[in-house]
Each structure stands twice: as structure tokens, then as C-alpha cells.
Amino acid sequence: xxxxxxxxxxxxxxxxxxxxxxxxxxxxxxxxxxxxxxxxxxxxxxxxxxxxxxxxxxxxxxxxxxxxxxxxxxxxxxxxxxxxxxxxxxxxxxxxxxxxxxxxxxxxxxxxxxxxxxxxxxxxxxxxxxxxxxxxxxxxxxxxxxxxxxxxxxxxxxxxxxxxxxxxxxxxxxxxxxxxxxxxxxxxxxxxxxxxxxxxxxxxxxxxxxxxxxxxxxxxxxxxxxxxxxxxxxxxxxxxxxxxxxxxxxxxxxxxxxxxxxxxxxxxxxxxxxxxxxxxxxxxxxxxxxxxxxxxxxxxxxxxxxxxxxxxxxxxxxxxxxxxxxxxxxxxxxxxxxxxxxxxxxxxxxxxxxxxxxxxxxxxxxxxxxxxxxxxxxxxxxxxxxxxxxxxxxxxxxxxxxxxxxxxxxxxxxx
Amino acid sequence: xxxxxxxxxxxxxxxxxxxxxxxxxxxxxxxxxxxxxxxxxxxxxxxxxxxxxxxxxxxxxxxxxxxxxxxxxxxxxxxxxxxxxxxxxxxxxxxxxxxxxxxxxxxxxxxxxxxxxxxxxxxxxxxxxxxxxxxxxxxxxxxxxxxxxxxxxxxxxxxxxxxxxxxxxxxxxxxxxxxxxxxxxxxxxxxxxxxxxxxxxxxxxxxxxxxxxxxxxxxxxxxxxxxxxxxxxxxxxxxxxxxxxxxxxxxxxxxxxxxxxxxxxxxxxxxxxxxxxxxxxxxxxxxxxxxxxxxxxxxxxxxxxxxxxxxxxxxxxxxxxxxxxxxxxxxxxxxxxxxxxxxxxxxxxxxxxxxxxxxxxxxxxxxxxxxxxxxxxxxxxxxxxxxxxxxxxxxxxxxxxxxxxxxxxxxxxxx
Numbered sequence: 001x002x003x004x005x006x007x008x009x010x011x012x013x014x015x016x017x018x019x020x021x022x023x024x025x026x027x028x029x030x031x032x033x034x035x036x037x038x039x040x041x042x043x044x045x046x047x048x049x050x051x052x053x054x055x056x057x058x059x060x061x062x063x064x065x066x067x068x069x070x071x072x073x074x075x076x077x078x079x080x081x082x083x084x085x086x087x088x089x090x091x092x093x094x095x096x097x098x099x100x101x102x103x104x105x106x107x108x109x110x111x112x113x114x115x116x117x118x119x120x121x122x123x124x125x126x127x128x129x130x131x132x133x134x135x136x137x138x139x140x141x142x143x144x145x146x147x148x149x150x151x152x153x154x155x156x157x158x159x160x161x162x163x164x165x166x167x168x169x170x171x172x173x174x175x176x177x178x179x180x181x182x183x184x185x186x187x188x189x190x191x192x193x194x195x196x197x198x199x200x201x202x203x204x205x206x207x208x209x210x211x212x213x214x215x216x217x218x219x220x221x222x223x224x225x226x227x228x229x230x231x232x233x234x235x236x237x238x239x240x241x242x243x244x245x246x247x248x249x250x251x252x253x254x255x256x257x258x259x260x261x262x263x264x265x266x267x268x269x270x271x272x273x274x275x276x277x278x279x280x281x282x283x284x285x286x287x288x289x290x291x292x293x294x295x296x297x298x299x300x301x302x303x304x305x306x307x308x309x310x311x312x313x314x315x316x317x318x319x320x321x322x323x324x325x326x327x328x329x330x331x332x333x334x335x336x337x338x339x340x341x342x343x344x345x346x347x348x349x350x351x352x353x354x355x356x357x358x359x360x361x362x363x364x365x366x367x368x369x370x371x372x373x374x375x376x377x378x379x380x381x382x383x384x385x386x387x388x389x390x391x392x393x394x395x396x397x398x399x400x401x402x403x404x405x406x407x408x409x410x411x412x413x414x415x
Numbered sequence: 416x417x418x419x420x421x422x423x424x425x426x427x428x429x430x431x432x433x434x435x436x437x438x439x440x441x442x443x444x445x446x447x448x449x450x451x452x453x454x455x456x457x458x459x460x461x462x463x464x465x466x467x468x469x470x471x472x473x474x475x476x477x478x479x480x481x482x483x484x485x486x487x488x489x490x491x492x493x494x495x496x497x498x499x500x501x502x503x504x505x506x507x508x509x510x511x512x513x514x515x516x517x518x519x520x521x522x523x524x525x526x527x528x529x530x531x532x533x534x535x536x537x538x539x540x541x542x543x544x545x546x547x548x549x550x551x552x553x554x555x556x557x558x559x560x561x562x563x564x565x566x567x568x569x570x571x572x573x574x575x576x577x578x579x580x581x582x583x584x585x586x587x588x589x590x591x592x593x594x595x596x597x598x599x600x601x602x603x604x605x606x607x608x609x610x611x612x613x614x615x616x617x618x619x620x621x622x623x624x625x626x627x628x629x630x631x632x633x634x635x636x637x638x639x640x641x642x643x644x645x646x647x648x649x650x651x652x653x654x655x656x657x658x659x660x661x662x663x664x665x666x667x668x669x670x671x672x673x674x675x676x677x678x679x680x681x682x683x684x685x686x687x688x689x690x691x692x693x694x695x696x697x698x699x700x701x702x703x704x705x706x707x708x709x710x711x712x713x714x715x716x717x718x719x720x721x722x723x724x725x726x727x728x729x730x731x732x733x734x735x736x737x738x739x740x741x742x743x744x745x746x747x748x749x750x751x752x753x754x755x756x757x758x759x760x761x762x763x764x765x766x767x768x769x770x771x772x773x774x775x776x777x778x779x780x781x782x783x784x785x786x787x788x789x790x791x792x793x794x795x796x797x798x799x800x801x802x803x804x805x806x807x808x809x810x811x812x813x814x815x816x817x818x819x820x821x822x823x824x825x826x827x828x829x830x
Contacts, residue, residue, distance in 0.1 A: 029820065030547065030551065030818075030820045031820070047462050047463075047464035047465075048462075048464075049462035049463075049464070050462075054594070054818050056593075056594035056595070057593075057594065057818075060593045060594065066597075067594075068554075068555070069548075069551040069554075070555075086555075088555075132445065136445065136484040139483075139484075140483070140485075140501075140503075178471075178475045179469070179471035179472065179475065179482075180471070182481075403445075403469050403472070405444070405445045405446070
């Protein structure tokens with residue numbers, strides 16, 4: 001039983017192909033969301049369907065996988081059972097928990113109610129609609145040019161915050177400029193707020209500085225050593241008591257494990273991740289494994305591993321491999337994460353990347369590396385052709401065709 | 416002032432290019448919806464963004480057009496003013512009304528509450544989600560194989576009903592078959608109900624018969640001379656008192672003019688269309704014109720023109736031309752509609768088409784003609800490349816990548 005169809009859940013189920021086990025993948029959505037590109041959906045560079053893939057399609061050719069749409073509300077680890085939102089109960093022999101992470105507002109007043117997250121397709125489309133609607137509002141009355149209508153504050157200087165801030169400034173300076181020729185776009189501010197003393201804290205300081213310079217050259221206002229103290233619909237209040245008039249706030253400053261982790265009743269780490277042993281199993285429950293953002297896996301120094309896609313995929317493959325060995329009566333070594341590097345794109349022709357061995361790239365070289373990596377990652381998923389078409393179009397024309405405000409509502413479950 | 420960004424509104428504003436007039440295009444959505452392909456979105460063949468185009472993008476190169484997002488709630492024809500949903504008032508010199516048509520449930524009990532329409536992106540995505548969710552439900556418990564969960568009733572045998580029924584049967588027989596290998600898809604019925612004695616009443620009877628044969632060969636149950644008397648969430652009741660257990664009902668059996676037509680206080684035709692003179696102006700108001708589905712324009716025999724895209728575009732071009740002539744102090748001939756033919760696709764390799772001069776096509780020839788026409792129609796809109804990619808992919812693989820259940824909600828207007 002695999003809970004979650006993110007990078008970890010899909011990798012686990014795929015890696016169990018050919019084994020004499022019946023795999024059920026459960027997710028509350030019928031599609032995998034390619035989270036690294038959500039910021040492109042939010043900034044109208046890609047369509048939602050470009051980065052979402054039907055889970056059933058992913059496993060169409062794998063006989064031992066069954067897909068179940070459902071929301072797991074409880075893990076009853078003593079009874080080896082999952083309870084679902086529809087009241088049903090599913091029993092498992094082996095469990096792989098891969099439900100990922102959710103936005104963590106850290107209890108800061110107003111973030112839960114007023115800030116946008118960027119963890120799901122729903123988040124990205126809601127943010128896109130909101131931003132585009134602010135431009136429509138500003139276009140009707142010049143009073144909105146000075147009241148923060150067009151100002152977006154992005155909290156969090158990690159890769160998501162950097163990529164989103166870069167995408168937002170491109171959206172207004174390169175794209176919306178043509179849509180709203182009468183608007184003074186100097187009022188379309190993008191402010192990136194980071195509590196620490198540099199952007200991209202997981203990267204080499206040179207790349208952090210490079211990212212900051214590039215963003216500032218493009219027009220993003222970067223505020224370091226700055227905490228957010230509260231948020232409402234029109235104002236972001238900072239730690240020093242000052243205020244930014246901003247009708248849009250995006251919170252990328254922290255995540256916590258999916259709340260499902262708390263239902264196990266086992267020990268959790270900082271960020272509500274489940275404490276696991278060196279083989280990624282829950283202590284005392286050798287057939288319950290946790291992978292990806294939900295797992296409190298550590299490196300050799302005891303530090304928690306980063307909550308990124310490569311960790312999720314490697315840990316999932318490890319667990320599948322462990323199950324394979326167990327079937328053959330063999331044992332495995334403890335899990336070890338191989339860091340293959342990190343990258344973050346800042347915008348057209350600009351990205352930063354660091355690879356093992358101290359190799360660092362930035363500018364246009366880093367950008368092409370980023371493009372290539374994401375296309376390779378999308379291979380196996382069907383929508384890569386569309387992504388390529390959209391990217392090529394955006395590149396050549398400076399256009400973003402996806403800037404429609406989706407006229408849709410949440411699927412009704414009336415029957 | 417042009418109200419509506421459908422085929423009529425866009426054609427009117429485009430045709431006014433280069434004239435010494437200030438054009439404002441008002442629509443309640445920020446995008447044009449290419450309605451003829453909505454059924455493909457509903458049946459997961461295309462993404463919503465493939466057939467929706469930002470209105471501002473359409474007019475980016477046309478200096479005399481201004482775009483305004485807003486809902487016109489009233490036309491005060493005496494004061495030459497439009498009232499908008501946000502309380503503001505706009506005055507016009509010339510008015511082109513092109514707000515289109517809405518689904519007409521004809522007062523049949525339950526249609527308004529329980530039937531899906533197919534007039535907007537929202538309709539199409541809601542229908543797609545609903546149908547896919549029925550398959551998910553049926554996959555959890557075999558009881559749903561016999562209670563109508565997977566049965567879709569399409570009411571209305573016009574082009575929309577025929578195309579949708581064909582798309583739905585393909586979706587289950589060619590696509591979802593792979594997604595739900597354990598489901599007995601004989602329970603996935605598609606029933607097409609038409610009150611008249613043949614499908615496609617606007618076509619030659621040979622093509623009507625051909626469409627029926629093709630649909631039936633593909634598995635659609637066609638019921639002619641059959642009226643719907645009431646609908647609820649799980650049952651469709653027919654005129655003869657019999658019932659069909661069906662958890663999905665789509666209503667394509669009729670439209671009426673947009674309710675805005677009623678606010679003018681002028682004479683309306685059957686279907687609530689505005690009575691217009693031979694020059695498409697409202698009698699007594701020579702500077703108020705109505706085009707497209709909202710106009711009660713007639714042909715030389717006095718019959719109302721069909722509510723289709725070619726009529727909307729030709730009538731809009733006529734009105735723009737009339738304004739151009741007026742500026743030059745000239746007059747114009749009455750509007751005359753040139754019928755360039757009709758076509759409806761039934762599915763892979765099958766369409767019916769009739770052209771002027773009695774030319775009729777069906778089967779694979781008609782299908783390629785249909786494909787070509789729709790690609791040509793999409794030219795000028797940017798998303799044609801994506802549509803081509805999606806269609807080519809669907810054609811080669813029998814796949815439909817868009818079968819994600821959108822995890823989105825209606826844009827909040829909280830601020």
C-alpha cells in the first residue's frame with residue numbers, strides 16, 4: 001500500500017514493478033502534480049494540465065498496481081489499517097507513506113487566511129487568478145496604482161520563492177506590459193522577503209549573491225534579515241514594525257509534513273516528520289516505511305535530509321529495493337542519499353546550479369542546464385511535448401498564453 | 416462599445432481596426448472561449464487552456480481597442496448606458512451587443528439543478544470532473560455497475576449532442592478501458608435522446624442517418640422521438656413515463672439568448688433574441704446593433720438564422736462595415752448571411768459535412784475536413800500548436816492526457 005502519488009509514491013510503486021506483490025497507490029487527487037513547475041503555472045507560463053499527469057495513466061502498463069482515489073485520514077499502525085474519508089478501511093501488509101508536505105504558516109497571524117501557498121495545482125491557479133484580477137482592478141481606476149493592489153510580497157528566499165519572484169517580475173515587465181498599455185507598471189512591485197541573511201541558503205554563498213543581484217537587476221526588491229510578523233488582505237507587517245501595502249502575499253517560507261503523520265502516534269521530528277530508522281522504517285514497525293518530505297530521514301551527521309524531489313525518489317527506490325531483497329530473503333544496507341546537486345531558475349537566460357565536486361553554474365549556462373534537467377524529468381510523462389511548445393513559444397514571443405483566469409469551480413460531489 | 420468576447424464580439428472589434436473610433440470590449444471573463452471545441456475539453460481530449468484565449472492578447476496589436484473585464488447587468492437603451500455588476504456605468508455612442516446564448520432548460524423539472532450544460536469552460540470542466548469521478552466511484556464497489564453511475568444521458572441531437580456523445584463513447588471504450596482494467600465497461604452507457612425524428616436536423620437526412628449509424632456502431636444508444644420529462648441526480652424520466660438510471664445528464668437540447676437581452680425592454684423573438692431590422696440595429700435605435708446568438712436576425716424567408724459561429728462572425732463584420740460606411744457618409748445594403756456549410760464530428764475518422772452546392776461528405780474525408788477547418792479557425796489564436804500536439808498525441812496513442820480532475824476552485828474575490 002502506497003499513500004501518495006508525488007515523486008516518492010510514484011517512484012516506490014514503479015520500483016515494485018515485476019515483484020510478486022499487489023501494490024495499491026492511494027491519493028486524494030487523480031493526478032500527480034509536478035511541483036517544481038508549479039511556479040510556472042502560477043505565473044502563466046504553463047497550463048495546469050502541462051504539469052499534472054493522471055495517476056492511472058502512469059501505471060497503465062504495470063500489472064501489479066491498482067490506483068485508488070481516496071483521502072487517507074488515519075493510519076492505524078497497530079491494526080495495520082488505513083481509514084479513508086469515505087468511511088472505508090483498507091488493510092495493508094507493507095505500507096509506504098509518501099503523503100508529502102504542506103505549507104507551514106508557523107502560526108504567524110493572517111498567513112493561513114490571507115497568504116497563497118504554492119504546493120498544489122489549486123494553489124497555483126488561485127494565485128494566478130488573483131494576480132491577474134489585481135491587474136484588471138488596477139486598470140479600472142488609477143487609485144489602485146498606489147494602494148498596493150499590484151504589489152506581491154513573496155515570503156521565503158528558498159528556490160520556490162526565488163523562482164516565483166523571478167517569474168512574477170517577468171510576467172509584469174515582459175507580458176502584462178502589452179496587455180495593459182495604459183498602466184504604470186512601476187506600481188507592480190515584487191518584494192522577496194527572507195528571514196535569513198541570504199537567498200537560497202542551501203546553495204554556495206556565491207550563488208546566493210548571484211541570485212540576489214539578478215533578481216534585483218530585473219526589478220525584484222529583495223529584503224534579507226526580514227521577518228513577517230502578520231498579514232491581512234491588503235498589508236504585510238514586518239518584524240521591525242514597518243508595513244508593505246500589498247494585496248497579494250505568497251508564503252513559501254516553510255513546510256511541514258502532511259498532517260497524516262500525526263495520526264500514527266509515533267515520534268515526530270521538527271516539522272512534524274516521522275522519525276525513521278536507517279532503513280526508513282518506523283521504529284518497531286518493520287513493514288511501515290516513510291519516504292520523501294514526510295520522512296525524518298537523516299544524513300550521516302544526523303541532520304534531516306532536505307525536502308526535495310531527489311530525496312523522495314531515492315528513498316522510495318530504496319524502500320522498494322528493500323522489499324525486493326526481503327522477498328529473496330536478503331538484507332540491505334542503510335539508506336544513503338546521494339546529492340546530485342541543486343538548481344533554481346531566476347528567469348529568462350538566468351539560473352543558478354551547483355553540482356557535486358564543487359561545480360557551480362549561473363547565467364545562461366545554468367539556465368540551459370535547468371531547462372534540460374526539467375525536460376528530462378518530464379520524460380515518461382506525456383505532457384512534455386506541450387511543455388516544450390509552451391516554453392518555445394514563451395521564449396520566442398515573450399508571451400504567456402496561459403494568462404486566462406480560470407472560470408471553473410471545485411468539482412461538485414452532489415451525487 | 417462591444418459587449419461580449421465571443422465570435423461575434425471579437426469579429427466586430429477586429430473589423431473596426433484602423434477606424435477613427437474608440438472600441439471597448441467588455442466581457443465577464445478575461446478570455447474568449449472557442450465553444451465548438453468545448454466538447455473536447457469535456458471528454459478530456461483537450462486542455463481548457465487550449466481553447467481559451469486572453470482577450471487582451473487578441474487585441475494587443477490593435478490600438479483603438481480597450482478591454483474591460485466586467486459583467487454588464489443592464490442596457491439602458493434610452494440613456495445609451497450600460498450598468499456593470501460593480502455598480503459603475505459606461506456610456507456609449509455605438510453599441511454592439513454580442514453576449515451570446517445560454518442553456519435553455521425549457522422549464523423541464525430538474526434540468527436547471529441536475530443537468531450539465533456545455534456553453535462555457537466551467538461547464539466543460541465540471542462535466543469532465545463529474546464523469547471521471549463516476550468512474551472512480553464505480554471502481555470502488557461493483558454495485559455501481561448496475562445503478563446508472565456510469566450512464567450518461569445526452570439530451571439534444573444537434574451537433575453539440577452528437578459530438579459530445581461520440582466523444583464520451585470514445586473516452587470510455589478507447590481511453591478509460593486502460594485506466595480501469597477491472598471495470599466492466601458495458602455499464603458505461605451513453606444514451607443520446609432527441610425529441611425530433613432524426614439527429615442533426617439542420618443537415619441533409621442522409622447525413623442524419625449516417626450520423627446515427629456511426630454513433631450506434633460505436634456503442635451510443637440513440638433514442639429518437641423521445642422527450643425528457645424530468646431529471647434528478649440519478650434518474651432521467653422520459654416522455655413515455657419510462658426511466659433511465661443515469662448519474663450524469665447533459666443538456667444540449669436548447670439555448671436562449673443571454674438574459675441581458677431582456678433588460679433592453681424591446682421586442683424579443685422566440686428564444687428571447689432581440690428583434691432587429693435588416694441592418695441588425697434595434698428598431699428606433701440606429702446606433703444599437705445586435706450580432707450573433709443574441710440577434711433575432713432572419714433570412715429572406717423570415718426564418719431566424721441559426722445560432723452558430725459563422726452567423727455571429729458575418730453579422731459582426733457587417734455591423735463594423737456599416738459603421739465604417741457611416742463614417743464616410745455612405746449607406747449599406749441589408750445584412751445577408753452566406754451559408755458556407757455545416758459539419759459535425761462523430762469521433763476518430765468520422766464526421767459529416769455539407770457544403771454549399773449540395774456537396775456532402777462523411778467518414779474519414781469529412782473528418783479530415785473537420786480537422787482542417789478547426790485548425791484554420793484556430794489560426795490567429797496562439798494555442799493552435801498545443802491543440803495540434805494534443806490531437807496528434809490522441810490520434811497516435813488513443814490516449815487523452817487531460818483526464819485530470821481539476822483540483823481548483825472559483826477565483827475568490829475577497830479583496
